[in-house]
Amino acid sequence: MYLCDFHTHSLISPDSSAPLADMAQAALERGLSELCVTDHCDLLDYTGHPNAHFDWAGAMAQFHQVQAQLQGKLTLRLGLELGSAPACPDSARHILRQGGDHLDFVLGSLHNWIGRRDNQELYFTDFSNNPALAREAMECCLTHTRTLVTQLPDCYDSLAHIIYPLRYIQRDGIALDIRQFEAPIREIFRVVAQSGHALEVNTCRGRNVEDWRILLTWFRDCGGEYVTLGSDAHRPEDMAKGISQAAQLLRQTGFTHVTVYRRRTPVLRPL
Ligand SMILES: [Zn+2]
Numbered sequence: 001m002y003l004c005d006f007h008t009h010s011l012i013s014p015d016s017s018a019p020l021a022d023m024a025q026a027a028l029e030r031g032l033s034e035l036c037v038t039d040h041c042d043l044l045d046y047t048g049h050p051n052a053h054f055d056w057a058g059a060m061a062q063f064h065q066v067q068a069q070l071q072g073k074l075t076l077r078l079g080l081e082l083g084s085a086p087a088c089p090d091s092a093r094h095i096l097r098q099g100g101d102h103l104d105f106v107l108g109s110l111h112n113w114i115g116r117r118d119n120q121e122l123y124f125t126d127f128s129n130n131p132a133l134a135r136e137a138m139e140c141c142l143t144h145t146r147t148l149v150t151q152l153p154d155c156y157d158s159l160a161h162i163i164y165p166l167r168y169i170q171r172d173g174i175a176l177d178i179r180q181f182e183a184p185i186r187e188i189f190r191v192v193a194q195s196g197h198a199l200e201v202n203t204c205r206g207r208n209v210e211d212w213r214i215l216l217t218w219f220r221d222c223g224g225e226y227v228t229l230g231s232d233a234h235r236p237e238d239m240a241k242g243i244s245q246a247a248q249l250l251r252q253t254g255f256t257h258v259t260v261y262r263r264r265t266p267v268l269r270p271l
């Protein structure tokens with residue numbers, strides 16, 4: 001099985017303190033063939049304020065240093081988790097231009113409310129005893145995801161954690177059945193598939209692999225071919241958690257390959 005983790009963070013992200021060298025060492029110990037570091041560039045910060053900066057110099061220096069140290073023992077790719085592009089498309093394109101040819105992979109993600117609740121990170125919303133607010137969060141996320149895939153196809157390669165609000169909805173004890181959003185999700189998946197983009201299975205450090213079964217079934221049904229796998233590890237201890245289970249789930253839902261990226265071009269690897 002080709003093991004790869006295409007959603008990981010390092011100390012370039014504001015919420016990680018892990019040197020990339022430590023993350024790469026953990027990847028080697030877990031038997032990965034390929035690792036992509038996808039540090040955060042959130043165009044809305046966690047309080048909802050616009051941000052148009054990413055530390056490319058730091059990210060590239062770290063990447064090239066660790067790549068040289070690895071001496072080919074592990075394929076290392078340079079990615080970016082670009083958050084809230086639909087809220088700030090000009091900033092998104094500016095940041096991507098700065099990455100230039102060095103950039104292998106872009107995850108398109110949403111972590112914030114957009115146009116509601118001061119654009120704040122969903123983490124700060126208390127969903128306890130409020131299923132209507134949970135539905136509103138999922139609807140908001142899907143609305144802006146639809147904008148990303150229809151209007152900003154150059155701003156992502158793989159659609160990151162499309163069910164991100166569920167992390168906090170479930171944290172607060174609300175059971176939200178994703179099947180009530182089947183129609184808008186299928187509409188997004190058709191665009192992702194037809195435009196040759198990928199869907200990410202985000203294991204959330206191994207916690208919710210099974211949530212993806214129905215989503216993979218819909219994506220395949222919509223003509224989806226490219227799927228990337230990511231643990232969202234922010235620490236070496238979480239590296240690749242849930243990746244082999246996610247690969248098995250891919251097989252069970254009819255996929256024969258996992259997708260990796262080089263220079264923003266998909267490459268299929270047999271599972
Ligand atoms: Zn994310």
Ligand SMILES: [Zn+2]
Nearest residue numbers: 007009081232
């Ligand atoms: Zn992430």
